[in-house]
Amino acid sequence: MSTALPVPGPLGGARVLAFGxxxxxxxxxxxxxxxxxxxxxxxxxSRVGIxxxxxxDDTESVESMAVIAGGKALAASxxxxxxxxxxxxxxxxxxxxxxxxxxTVAARLGISAPGxxxxxxxxxxxCYATGLAADAVRGGSARNVLVVGSEKLSDWVDWxxxxxxxxxxxxAGAAVVGAAPAExxxxxxxxxxxxxxxxxxxxLRENRYLYQEGQAVFRWTTTELHRVALQALERSGVxxxxxxxxxxxxxxxxxxxxxxxxxxxPQALIARDIVSAGNTSSASIPLAIARMGxxxxxxxxxxxxxxxxxxxxxxxxxxxxxx
Amino acid sequence: MAQHTEQxxxxxxxxxxxxxxxxxxxEVTPDKSFVDDLDIDSLSMVEIxxxxxxxxxxxxxxxxxxDLKTVQDVINFIQKQK
Numbered sequence: 511m512s513t514a515l516p517v518p519g520p521l522g523g524a525r526v527l528a529f530g531x532x533x534x535x536x537x538x539x540x541x542x543x544x545x546x547x548x549x550x551x552x553x554x555x556s557r558v559g560i561x562x563x564x565x566x567d568d569t570e571s572v573e574s575m576a577v578i579a580g581g582k583a584l585a586a587s588x589x590x591x592x593x594x595x596x597x598x599x600x601x602x603x604x605x606x607x608x609x610x611x612x613x614t615v616a617a618r619l620g621i622s623a624p625g626x627x628x629x630x631x632x633x634x635x636x637c638y639a640t641g642l643a644a645d646a647v648r649g650g651s652a653r654n655v656l657v658v659g660s661e662k663l664s665d666w667v668d669w670x671x672x673x674x675x676x677x678x679x680x681x682a683g684a685a686v687v688g689a690a691p692a693e694x695x696x697x698x699x700x701x702x703x704x705x706x707x708x709x710x711x712x713x714l715r716e717n718r719y720l721y722q723e724g725q726a727v728f729r730w731t732t733t734e735l736h737r738v739a740l741q742a743l744e745r746s747g748v749x750x751x752x753x754x755x756x757x758x759x760x761x762x763x764x765x766x767x768x769x770x771x772x773x774x775x776p777q778a779l780i781a782r783d784i785v786s787a788g789n790t791s792s793a794s795i796p797l798a799i800a801r802m803g804x805x806x807x808x809x810x811x812x813x814x815x816x817x818x819x820x821x822x823x824x825x826x827x828x829x830x831x832x833x
Numbered sequence: 834m835a836q837h838t839e840q841x842x843x844x845x846x847x848x849x850x851x852x853x854x855x856x857x858x859x860e861v862t863p864d865k866s867f868v869d870d871l872d873i874d875s876l877s878m879v880e881i882x883x884x885x886x887x888x889x890x891x892x893x894x895x896x897x898x899x900d901l902k903t904v905q906d907v908i909n910f911i912q913k914q915k
Contacts, residue, residue: 556874557874557876723895724875724876725875725876725878725879725895725898725899726895728876728879729879729882729883729895732879732880732883733883764876768880
C-alpha cells in the first residue's frame with residue numbers, strides 16, 4: 511500500500527508586500543503622433559482618453575523593464591533576493607519566445623535559481639499571475655513570489671495605423687507576494703475566465719501587428735465585465751461601498767469609466783492612469799497601483815479591486831489589500 | 834414585447850442619444866446621420882445600440898450596426914426585428 515505524499519502546510523494567507531513600476535523615459539504626445547498619422551490631440555482624448563504615453567527605445571526590452579520594476583518592488587518589500595522562490599512574468603509582447611523572460615529577470619536581480627515562468631493571458635496577465643503567486647504561497651510551493659507585468663507593445667504596433675498606434679504603450683509593474691497569517695490574507699480569490707470563441711476580436715494581423723475590433727471589444731468590456739468584477743468582490747466578502755479604489759486594466763478611458771459606473775461604488779477612486787501612461791497591457795494594473803500609491807492615493811490597508819481583460823479573450827479579477 | 838410605434842422609437846432614441854452623447858433629443862430626427870450630423874463616434878454607437886436593446890428588446894449586432902447610418906435606419910431595423 512502506498513502512503514500519501516506530504517501536503518504542504520498548514521495553509522495560511524498571502525499578501526502583497528510591495529509594488530514597483532518602471533516607465534521608459536521617452537514621452538510621446540498626441541501631437542507627436544499627429545505628425546505621423548492623420549489624427550489629432552482632440553480626437554485621441556475624446557476617443558480613448560490618452561494625453562501622452564511612454565515608448566521604449568531600442569535599448570529597452572520586456573526583460574529590462576521587468577528588471578527595473580521588479581527590483582523596485584523587491585527593494586520596497588525589504589526582502590533579500592534569495593527570499594524569492596518563484597518569479598512570474600506576465601507578458602504577451604516578448605520578442606523572443608525562447609528563452610522565457612522570467613529566468614533572465616530573476617538572474618539579473620540576483621535571485622539564485624528560483625522557479626521562473628511566463629504567463630500569457632494578454633492584458634489580464636497580471637491578475638492571473640497574482641492569483642497563481644498567492645496560490646503558490648498559500649499552498650507552500652514558495653515563501654515569496656515576484657510577479658511582474660512587462661510589455662513592449664511598441665514592437666507590435668503598426669505606426670501607420672491610427673486606430674492602434676494612439677492606444678498602445680510600454681512599461682512594467684511588479685508586486686512581491688508573501689505569506690501572511692490566514693486572518694490577514696490580503697489577496698482575495700481570483701475570478702478568472704476566457705471566451706476563446708471570440709479569439710478573432712484581438713489578434714496579431716499578418717502575425718505582426720496588433721489589431722482589435724474596436725466596437726466588439728467595447729461592447730464586450732462595457733456590457734459583461736462588471737459582473738466579473740462584482741463576483742470578485744462577492745467572493746472576497748467585500749461590499750462595493752468598502753472599496754478604496756477600482757483599478758481595471760487601462761484599455762481605454764471610456765471602457766474604464768463605463769465599467770466603473772456599473773459597480774455601485776461611487777466613493778471608490780477610479781484609476782485613470784491611461785491618461786498619461788497609455789494602454790500597457792499586463793503592466794497597466796500594477797503600474798497604475800504603484801503610481802497611485804506614489805501619489806499617496808492608496809494608504810496602507812486600502813482595499814483595491816483589480817480587473818484585467820484582453821486578447822483570448824481572457825479576463826480575471828481579484829481584491830488586493832495595499833501594503 | 835409590445836410593438837413600438839415609429840414615434841415611440843424616435844422619442845426613445847432621442848432620450849438615449851441625449852444621455853450618451855449629450856445631443857439634445859430634439860435634434861434626433863429621422864433624416865439625421867449619426868456620424869455626419871450628430872457627431873457620434875463608433876464607440877458611442879455601440880453604447881446607443883446596447884441602450885436601444887435594453888429599451889426596445891431588439892438586438893443590433895456590431896456587423897449590422899455599421900450599416901445603420903441614419904436615425905431612420907435604426908428605427909426601421911428595430912421595427913423589422915419585431
